[in-house]
Amino acid sequence: MPDLIAFTLLLAITAYSTAGGVDFGAGIWDLLAGGSRRGREARALIDHSMAPVWEVNNVWLVLAIVLCWTGFPLLFQTVFARLYPLFALALVGLILRGAFFAFRHIAEAPRAHRIADLVFGLSSLLTPFFFAASLGAIASGRLESFSLMSIAFGLVSLAATAFSGASFLVGDARRYGAIELVGYFRRRAVIAALALIAVGSAALITIGFEAPDLFRPMLAGKGFPFALVTMVLTPVVGFLLWRGVLRWYRVLTVAAVGSMVFAWAFAQSPYLVPGQLTIAQAVAPFSTQVLLLVVAAVVLLVIGPAMGVLYYLDQRSALESPET
Amino acid sequence: MTSALWLASEPALLPSRIQMAFTLASHVLLVPLGVALPSLTLLMEGIGLASKDPVALKIARRWSVVMAVQFAVGAVTGTILSFEFGILWPRMLGQFGGAFGLGFAIEAWAFFLEAIFIGIYLYGWERLRPRTHLLFGLVLPPAGLLGAFGVLASNSWMNTPAGTTLKAGKVVDVDVMAALFTRALGYEFWHFLIAIYMTAGFVVASVYAVAWLRGRRDHYQRLAFAVPFTVAAVLAPIQLVVGDLSARALVADQPSKFAAMEITWTTRDHNPEVIGGLIDANGDIHFGISVPSLDSLLVGYSPNAVVPGLTSVAANARPTIVEANITHLAFDLMVGLGSVGAALAVWHLWVLWRRRRPPESIWFYRLAALAGIGAYIAVETGWITTEVGRQPWIVFGVMRVADAVTTAPASFVWTMLTALVVIYALIAYFFVTLLLRLSARWRREDLNQPSEPEVGAPYGPRPRTFTA
Numbered sequence: 001m002p003d004l005i006a007f008t009l010l011l012a013i014t015a016y017s018t019a020g021g022v023d024f025g026a027g028i029w030d031l032l033a034g035g036s037r038r039g040r041e042a043r044a045l046i047d048h049s050m051a052p053v054w055e056v057n058n059v060w061l062v063l064a065i066v067l068c069w070t071g072f073p074l075l076f077q078t079v080f081a082r083l084y085p086l087f088a089l090a091l092v093g094l095i096l097r098g099a100f101f102a103f104r105h106i107a108e109a110p111r112a113h114r115i116a117d118l119v120f121g122l123s124s125l126l127t128p129f130f131f132a133a134s135l136g137a138i139a140s141g142r143l144e145s146f147s148l149m150s151i152a153f154g155l156v157s158l159a160a161t162a163f164s165g166a167s168f169l170v171g172d173a174r175r176y177g178a179i180e181l182v183g184y185f186r187r188r189a190v191i192a193a194l195a196l197i198a199v200g201s202a203a204l205i206t207i208g209f210e211a212p213d214l215f216r217p218m219l220a221g222k223g224f225p226f227a228l229v230t231m232v233l234t235p236v237v238g239f240l241l242w243r244g245v246l247r248w249y250r251v252l253t254v255a256a257v258g259s260m261v262f263a264w265a266f267a268q269s270p271y272l273v274p275g276q277l278t279i280a281q282a283v284a285p286f287s288t289q290v291l292l293l294v295v296a297a298v299v300l301l302v303i304g305p306a307m308g309v310l311y312y313l314d315q316r317s318a319l320e321s322p323e324t
Numbered sequence: 325m326t327s328a329l330w331l332a333s334e335p336a337l338l339p340s341r342i343q344m345a346f347t348l349a350s351h352v353l354l355v356p357l358g359v360a361l362p363s364l365t366l367l368m369e370g371i372g373l374a375s376k377d378p379v380a381l382k383i384a385r386r387w388s389v390v391m392a393v394q395f396a397v398g399a400v401t402g403t404i405l406s407f408e409f410g411i412l413w414p415r416m417l418g419q420f421g422g423a424f425g426l427g428f429a430i431e432a433w434a435f436f437l438e439a440i441f442i443g444i445y446l447y448g449w450e451r452l453r454p455r456t457h458l459l460f461g462l463v464l465p466p467a468g469l470l471g472a473f474g475v476l477a478s479n480s481w482m483n484t485p486a487g488t489t490l491k492a493g494k495v496v497d498v499d500v501m502a503a504l505f506t507r508a509l510g511y512e513f514w515h516f517l518i519a520i521y522m523t524a525g526f527v528v529a530s531v532y533a534v535a536w537l538r539g540r541r542d543h544y545q546r547l548a549f550a551v552p553f554t555v556a557a558v559l560a561p562i563q564l565v566v567g568d569l570s571a572r573a574l575v576a577d578q579p580s581k582f583a584a585m586e587i588t589w590t591t592r593d594h595n596p597e598v599i600g601g602l603i604d605a606n607g608d609i610h611f612g613i614s615v616p617s618l619d620s621l622l623v624g625y626s627p628n629a630v631v632p633g634l635t636s637v638a639a640n641a642r643p644t645i646v647e648a649n650i651t652h653l654a655f656d657l658m659v660g661l662g663s664v665g666a667a668l669a670v671w672h673l674w675v676l677w678r679r680r681r682p683p684e685s686i687w688f689y690r691l692a693a694l695a696g697i698g699a700y701i702a703v704e705t706g707w708i709t710t711e712v713g714r715q716p717w718i719v720f721g722v723m724r725v726a727d728a729v730t731t732a733p734a735s736f737v738w739t740m741l742t743a744l745v746v747i748y749a750l751i752a753y754f755f756v757t758l759l760l761r762l763s764a765r766w767r768r769e770d771l772n773q774p775s776e777p778e779v780g781a782p783y784g785p786r787p788r789t790f791t792a
Contacts, residue, residue, distance in 0.1 A: 058403045059436045065406045066432040069417045070425030073495075077418025080410030084732050088740050091407055095747050098400040102393070103754045106761060284422030285498045292429055299433040306440045306463075313444060313452070 002283040005071040005292055006272070012067060013135075014261045016060035018164060018254050020128075021157070023057050025165015026050050027097060027124025028158070029188060036114055043117065045181050049172035050101070058094070071292055074282040075272045079134070082143040086134040086150070093126025125158065132157030139264060140211050141274035149210050152203040159199045160257050163192035167237060167253040174246065186241045189249075193238030200234070200260075213274060214267050223267030229259040337729045339737035340412040343744065345711070350748055351405055352707050353700060354398040359472055360524035361391045362442070362464035364552050369458055371551065383548045385449055386766055387528070390759065392446050397755055399439070404744070412737070416718050416728035422495050423488045423503040424481050424719070431474030438467040469517070476516055480508035483710070484577050485719050507577055511570035512710075518563045519706060523699035525556025526665065530696025531763075533689045544770070550682050553692065556699075557669035564666050567659070568622075575623055578720060579632035580641065581713035584648035585655040586619050588633040595619040595631040599656060602649050607635070643715045651713040654705040661702040668695060 026046045033039030033046075069076040080087065096119055104116035136153025137143055144150065166189035173181035208215045217223050233256035240249045270278050283289065365387040372380030406428070409417050417424070441463040448457050481487075487503030488495045532549035574582040582588075587598055589607030597619040601612020617627035624630070634642050643651060668691050675683040683689075718725045730737070 058399045059432075059439050062403055062406050062435060063432045065410070066425060066428045069409065069421040070429045071422075073418050073421030073425070076410055076421055077414045080414040080417075081731060084411045084730065085736065087407055087411055088736075091404055092743055092747070095400050095404060095744075095751070098396065099747065099751045099754055102396065102758065103750075106754065106758050284425075285495060287500045288422040288426065288498045291426060291500045295429055295433060299436070303433070303436055303440065306437065309460075310440055310444055313448070 001286075001289050001293070002279045003270075005067070005283065005289055006269070006279045008292075008296055009064060009067045009071060010262070010265045012060050012064035013265075014258050016057065016064060017132075017157070017160075017261050018257050019060060020057040021161040021257060022164045022168045023050060024097075024124045024128045025161040025163070026169060027101075027121055027165075028162045029165055029169065029185070030117065031121025031124060032188075036110060036117075039117075041178070041181060042184060045169060045173055045176065045178060047105075048176065049169065067292065070288060071284055072272060072279075072282040073284055075277060078273060078277060078282075079138060079143070083134045083137055083145050085145045086130045086137065090127050090130035090134070093123040093130065096120075097123035097127065124161075128157040128161045129154040135264065138273055139207070139214055139268055141213070141271075141276060143273065143276075147210070148206050152206040155199050156196070156203045156260070159192060159196040160260065163189060163196045163234070163237075164253050164257050166192050167241065167249055170241065170246065171250050182246075186244065189241045190238050193234055193241070196234055197238075200230070211274065214264075218263055218267040221267065222269060223263040223265075226259040226263035226266060230256050230263060233259070334726045334729050335734035336412075336732055336737045337726055339734055339741050340729050341725065343737060343741040344408060344412055346741070346748075347401065347404055347408060347744060348707070348711075349704060350752075351398065351401040352703060354394060354401060355472075356520040356523035356699070356703060357391070357394045357527065358398045359468040360521045361387060361394065361528070362445075362461065362468060363521070364524060364528060364555065365391060366458065366461045366465065367555070368547075368551055369461065371547075373454055373458060377547075379544050380547055383544065386762075388446055388449070389762060392442070393755065393758060395438075395442055397751060399435075400751075401748075402435070411732075411740070412730050413718065413728045414730055416723060419493070419723065420485075420488065420495060420719060423485070423498045424478055426498075426500060426504050427474040427477030427479075427481065429474070430477070431471045434467050434471035434474060438464060438471065441467065472517060472520070473513060476513045477504050477506070477509055479710075480506045480512045482718065483512070483714060483720050484508040485722050507573070511566070511573050515563070515566050515570045515706075518559050518566055519703055522556045522559045522563060522665070523703050525552040525554075525559070526692075526699040527696040529553035529556065530693050533692035533695075536689045537686070537693060546682070549692075553672060553682070554676070556665075556695075557672045560662070560666040560669035563662060567662060572623055575632060578714065580634065580637040580643065581651070581710070583632050583634040583636070584643045584651040584713045585709060586631070587648055587652045588619065588631055589635055590633040591630060591636045592633065593620055593628045593630050595623075595629075597622065598652075600653070603634075603645060603652070605645050641716070641721075643713060647712050647715045651709055654708040654712070658702050658705040658709060661698045661705075664691075665695060665698065665702070668692065 026049065030039070030043055030046050033042040068079075100116045100120040100123065104113055104120060107113040107116045133145075133150035133154035136150035137145060137147060139153065140147060140149035142149075166185045169185040170182055170189060173179075173185055204215075204218075207218065218227050233252050237249050237252045237256060240247070240252070268274050270280070272279055272282050284292075365384050368380050368387065369384035371377065372384055441460055444452075445457070445461045445464065448460065452460070481503060484507040485503075486506045487499040487501070489497035489499075529549050529552040532545050533553075535545045536549065571582070571585070574585070586595070587601065587603040587609060588595055589603065594617045596614040596616050598609055599613045599615065601614070602610050604610065619631055620627050620629040634648060642648075668688070671688060672683060675681070714720055716724050716726065718728045
């Protein structure tokens with residue numbers, strides 16, 4: 001049962017890495033879209049596709065945090081007592097991004113608008129980098145905020161969010177019939193895929209030197225199937241987008257990024273902090289575990305269909321204006 | 325003296341307390357509209373559908389835009405709070421997360437549900453059939469209620485902890501039901517729930533009270549005022565009773581908090597009720613109005629009722645003099661504002677009952693316009709009363725705030741605090757600007773030709789195509 005709770009926690013982290021990642025990825029491309037005039041088209045699409053996602057992706061984050069402190073209080077304490085600078089920086093990015101995304105809708109002066117764009121874009125770098133850096137610091141087993149491992153994880157997450165962001169924006173550009181932007185984001189998705197492969201390989205080498213105990217199960221143990229999926233799917237998505245085969249690429253993007261998170265988590269299981277804290281050591285008392293799972297099960301029964309409805313309505317474009 | 329010693333031994337204590345207070349005080353301002361505005365909006369939409377009144381539907385749709393912006397900001401400030409538990413109070417969560425966290429585990433899922441359905445509701449205007457749209461919206465109030473339940477279960481646990489078995493300082497067993505439904509939950513939940521519905525009603529109505537004072541008195545303004553104000557007016561007198569029950573429960577549950585609220589120095593009968601006023605380190609009261617025996621009467625319905633004093637608790641286990649004074653003044657302010665609100669409510673209900681229309685006195689609308697701000701202040705002061713009154717404990721009688729605080733250097737917490745203050749100020753500025761601009765635009769539209777209320781708002785139904 002502790003494993004099941006750990007798995008729920010992993011699912012929340014993975015969901016945030018993909019859903020939140022797509023969101024922040026869009027922010028990264030917003031930052032790279034260039035000056036006000038040149039980036040106008042791209043920014044309009046980013047605005048348009050991010051609007052319904054707004055800050056709701058924070059739900060995954062809150063869920064992960066709450067599961068962590070209720071299910072594994074000791075892990076929560078250990079991690080936060082050591083890695084608080086990383087979390088503080090990630091949080092600053094999170095609020096700045098939310099605030100300035102909303103603000104650029106009300107900024108009227110071009111200069112204020114430009115500043116809002118800039119802050120929004122920059123903060124989209126902070127959050128994924130520092131959240132992932134904290135995972136890197138955990139994976140190293142040494143819980144050092146600023147180390148090779150934390151930086152490597154942070155950089156991988158930037159490449160991954162840029163990759164998933166671009167891939168999803170291709171989909172949105174198609175849906176809204178913005179032909180030029182399909183090509184625009186396709187090219188960027190391919191570049192991001194290449195960057196992800198490069199940074200990912202570098203990170204793997206870093207893990208090999210810095211955390212050999214994590215490296216082995218990642219390439220020859222429990223983490224390997226997931227690592228393999230990532231290593232295969234990332235180039236596949238890149239290839240599909242390069243060739244303009246616009247099918248399956250979004251699902252595969254999610255699978256590629258999600259497997260990366262799984263590869264890390266399974267490689268270090270049963271440890272929550274390698275060499276320091278196992279799932280069994282950190283888990284909350286039995287009855288708390290039961291409640292957590294009962295609540296999760298009940299709510300999944302409610303939330304599952306609810307998500308289904310939302311998806312159904314969205315796909316039928318029932319949530320968009322009729323043609324004007 | 326003792327608190328000064330803790331400050332010396334825990335350098336991050338002061339900035340951590342300030343940061344927590346600041347971020348919670350900000351977040352709590354968003355809660356009333358976040359939890360209760362969906363209900364008011366749905367009520368208005370229901371009225372619109374039932375009476376086929378397009379004006380009511382227009383009001384509901386505009387409120388839903390405010391709801392969206394509010395929810396987005398609240399989602400961000402709420403996320404910050406959940407991280408702060410780890411950044412500022414890691415030892416409290418490490419030790420008691422398995423019990424304290426239960427409520428939050430429920431809240432997180434409720435938040436999830438709310439986010440999904442608020443999305444469907446916001447983006448579904450005129451895209452879904454009216455009845456379907458209303459039906460989806462009806463999930464929001466219970467989800468908000470469940471979320472409030474979770475948060476208050478956790479807060480109540482901090483006030484009246486229960487359900488944990490400790491062995492060598494480690495929680496080895498949790499009785500889930502006992503930890504969720506602690507003694508304080510019974511009164512905290514209802515008191516807070518009524519408070520936020522009341523606040524939402526007064527705040528929303530106050531906007532239209534201002535419009536009334538400025539001479540806009542058509543059907544739109546009247547309806548948008550009457551519905552939320554009536555909701556608040558029905559609740560305000562009930563709140564007096566629930567608030568009274570809550571305060572009296574504290575006599576047994578948290579005597580030191582009650583003593584601070586009433587600045588009672590020694591345990592005694594015939595205790596006077598001090599309104600306003602300050603207590604000093606010798607237990608002498610300065611300023612204020614003292615009503616003989618009233619406190620004893622209120623607590624035990626008899627002047628002979630014995631009321632606990634601050635000195636009934638060891639000096640290092642009760643609020644300091646400064647904290648006691650803050651608690652007392654906050655409590656008095658809350659009660660005073662609540663009483664004025666209730667009086668205003670009775671006025672409204674009386675005229676409504678006798679004349680079948682809202683009051684028309686200009687003074688009524690002046691007070692109603694102020695009621696919005698008053699309600700916010702009452703929520704803040706109520707929250708200050710319960711949090712400051714609990715000091716020096718983070719978990720009442722079990723763990724001190726000083727023993728829970730982070731070991732991070734004070735400079736780190738000060739820096740983070742400064743950054744948060746600056747960013748929150750920016751958010752507040754954007755938030756208010758956005759709302760003012762929306763309201764100005766809606767007013768212009770009512771004079772000219774109508775368009776969709778979400779134009780210019782960050783969230784709302786999207787056109788099928790987008791334009792750069």
